[in-house]
Amino acid sequence: MLIRLLSYAHQYKKYTVAAMLCVMAEAVFELIIPLLMADIVDVGVANGDTRFIFQRGALMVVCAVLALILGIGSSRFSAVCGQGLGAELRKEEYRKLQGFSFSNIDHFRTSSLITRMTSDVTNIQNAVSSGMRPFCRSPIMLVMAVGSSFYINPGLAVVFFVAAPLLGILLFLIIRKVQPQYGKMQQAIDLVNRIIQENLTAIRVVKAYVKGDYETEKFRQVNENLQSISEKSFRTAALNMPAMQYVMYATILCILWFGGGMIQAGDMQVGELTGFLSYVLQVLNSLMMISNVFLMLSRSLASGARILEVIDEKVDLTDEQAEDRQVTEGSVTFDHVWFKYKKDAKEYVLSDISFHIEAGQTVGIIGQTGSAKTTLIQLIPRLYEATRGQVLVDGVPVEKYPMKHLRDAIAVVLQKNTLFSGTVKDNLKWGKADATDEEIQEACRIACVDEFIGRLENGYDTQLGQGGVNVSGGQKQRLCIARAILKHPKVLILDDSTSAVDTATEAKLRRGLAEKLPDMTRIIIAQRITSVQEADQILVLDDGKIHGIGTHDQLLETDEIYRDIYESQQKGSLEEAKEVAE
Numbered sequence: 245m246l247i248r249l250l251s252y253a254h255q256y257k258k259y260t261v262a263a264m265l266c267v268m269a270e271a272v273f274e275l276i277i278p279l280l281m282a283d284i285v286d287v288g289v290a291n292g293d294t295r296f297i298f299q300r301g302a303l304m305v306v307c308a309v310l311a312l313i314l315g316i317g318s319s320r321f322s323a324v325c326g327q328g329l330g331a332e333l334r335k336e337e338y339r340k341l342q343g344f345s346f347s348n349i350d351h352f353r354t355s356s357l358i359t360r361m362t363s364d365v366t367n368i369q370n371a372v373s374s375g376m377r378p379f380c381r382s383p384i385m386l387v388m389a390v391g392s393s394f395y396i397n398p399g400l401a402v403v404f405f406v407a408a409p410l411l412g413i414l415l416f417l418i419i420r421k422v423q424p425q426y427g428k429m430q431q432a433i434d435l436v437n438r439i440i441q442e443n444l445t446a447i448r449v450v451k452a453y454v455k456g457d458y459e460t461e462k463f464r465q466v467n468e469n470l471q472s473i474s475e476k477s478f479r480t481a482a483l484n485m486p487a488m489q490y491v492m493y494a495t496i497l498c499i500l501w502f503g504g505g506m507i508q509a510g511d512m513q514v515g516e517l518t519g520f521l522s523y524v525l526q527v528l529n530s531l532m533m534i535s536n537v538f539l540m541l542s543r544s545l546a547s548g549a550r551i552l553e554v555i556d557e558k559v560d561l562t563d564e565q566a567e568d569r570q571v572t573e574g575s576v577t578f579d580h581v582w583f584k585y586k587k588d589a590k591e592y593v594l595s596d597i598s599f600h601i602e603a604g605q606t607v608g609i610i611g612q613t614g615s616a617k618t619t620l621i622q623l624i625p626r627l628y629e630a631t632r633g634q635v636l637v638d639g640v641p642v643e644k645y646p647m648k649h650l651r652d653a654i655a656v657v658l659q660k661n662t663l664f665s666g667t668v669k670d671n672l673k674w675g676k677a678d679a680t681d682e683e684i685q686e687a688c689r690i691a692c693v694d695e696f697i698g699r700l701e702n703g704y705d706t707q708l709g710q711g712g713v714n715v716s717g718g719q720k721q722r723l724c725i726a727r728a729i730l731k732h733p734k735v736l737i738l739d740d741s742t743s744a745v746d747t748a749t750e751a752k753l754r755r756g757l758a759e760k761l762p763d764m765t766r767i768i769i770a771q772r773i774t775s776v777q778e779a780d781q782i783l784v785l786d787d788g789k790i791h792g793i794g795t796h797d798q799l800l801e802t803d804e805i806y807r808d809i810y811e812s813q814q815k816g817s818l819e820e821a822k823e824v825a826e
Contacts, residue, residue: 246541249368249548252336253329260376263321267380270314273307275388278522280304282396286513318377326373330365337361337554345561346627347585352554355438360554363433364547371544378533386530389523396520397512400503404527407495414487415535418480419542425477426546432470439463484535492528499524561629566646571653573603573638574734574765576624581633583623592631593619594788601781603638603734606758606766608776610809611785617769618659620785621737624767625654637735655728657741661720663712668697669704671712671723675730683730690756691726692749693719717744725753735765747774754778773810782806 280300288297393401443459450459506512583594593616601607609617622628623635626642635642642650663671672684688694696719700706712720721741742750757766770776777796784792784806792803799806
């Protein structure tokens with residue numbers, strides 16, 4: 245997994261190589277310094293040779309300066325490589341997300357996806373930026389320092405065969421315990437992000453229901469959960485330092501004990517012991533750095549696994565069967581279509597749906613809440629894939645069209661209207677990036693946006709807040725419809741997207757669509773009978789099944805569900821009118 249993650253930094257390979265070369269050269273110069281220091285003590289000081297002392301001292305300064313320069317270079321190149329890897333991972337995750345179908349996105353929580361693209365990626369890029377130097381330096385320092393120690397005094401160097409395995413065992417026990425905790429910590433961050441996201445998205449509802457204290461308590465619980473897991477993880481990881489220091493100081497004491505005895509016996513010189521201790525410190529420091537690298541690695545691997553889950557998610561909607569074709573007319577056919585959101589679900593959401601819509605027709609879809617109206621229309625632009633049966637546009641199965649062309653030919657205004665930060669014109673141009681002012685104004689006239697655009701502060705150049713918070717629900721719906729019209733689609737689907745618009749404006753909008761865009765197929769999902777009663781045909785859905793198809797008059801005579809909805813709405817309208825009159 246680590247090799248695969250690092251493969252995303254292939255274009256930063258030269259920086260990686262440069263950083264490694266700098267680290268290795270730096271280590272060599274640092275390892276030369278103790279040898280020069282031993283010569284100064286054993287030769288220069290012992291013989292009183294001032295000239296020799298200054299020569300070796302000058303060489304030590306040169307080695308130290310070169311090591312400093314190389315250290316700065318390695319840090320710079322490591323940072324470039326780490327940040328570049330993070331950028332590539334985020335880019336790959338985001339690219340994969342753009343190809344996800346709705347069912348793919350349903351596998352992950354939005355808060356979790358945000359954490360995987362931010363916190364998890366940051367863990368990996370920090371591990372590379374901070375860990376490359378000790379990762380490359382420590383093995384070199386370890387091998388060369390041990391070799392130099394054996395060169396100075398093989399007998400005394402045997403102490404490493406006791407210290408090194410002990411350090412390895414301690415490191416293994418710590419990492420085995422801390423690695424699963426890092427994964428739990430990232431999941432706890434997901435929960436915190438989820439609560440924050442839900443609260444900010446629904447802040448008006450929270451304030452309207454005076455649930456601020458309740459939301460604060462929810463946040464407190466997940467925040468304390470994150471704190472508890474983090475403390476436990478870092479408390480375990482913190483054992484690494486005292487364990488390493490305990491072994492290190494015990495090793496130094498043993499070397500001073502045995503080395504002192506050797507000096508008294510005349511088997512070792514003071515300069516040799518001084519140089520030997522320098523190498524011992526380098527060996528033990530190398531082992532400590534290696535242990536820190538493994539701790540960083542264990543955390544980055546936990547994050548890497550979460551990132552690869554997103555990257556490896558199999559996209560269930562692809563263009564594998566697509567041919568080079570485009571939608572030309574806009575007829576829609578459902579041929580015995582069955583659908584369920586998950587393959588292992590026991591029940592189908594849509595069952596045996598069959599109907600045909602001619603190009604240019606206006607079709608209404610009505611039914612009680614939960615009758616799967618929205619699910620049905622989402623199969624047309626392949627936002628979901630039919631489980632059984634076929635959905636056809638212009639007589640061709642939708643999977644035969646490239647998704648880009650299919651969705652470009654089918655405009656969907658969903659129940660949840662979304663506007664982005666930017667000007668009104670910027671949002672409208674999502675429908676057509678190169679639209680002229682005349683085209684924008686025409687689309688706005690059809691969608692009745694012209695009724696309120698002049699009242700906005702700067703007209704089409706008015707800045708919309710995030711999600712379009714500075715326009716009303718009805719205005720937001722009409723802007724979204726204008727954006728869809730601007731695409732000049734072959735099929736326009738309005739999914740209850742006029743619910744916040746008054747009936748007079750809605751009627752005007754329907755007339756505008758019929759008069760200005762007569763060749764466009766229109767599919768209207770609505771709760772109000774008045775929204776669909778003039779349609780060429782109306783589909784009545786009940787529990788994911790077609791209960792009736794026909795015109796308004798035909799359904800009033802033959803379909804009891806349609807008749808019940810009509811009568812209840814008529815009764816409500818009469819009672820409302822009576823109350824107003826009184």
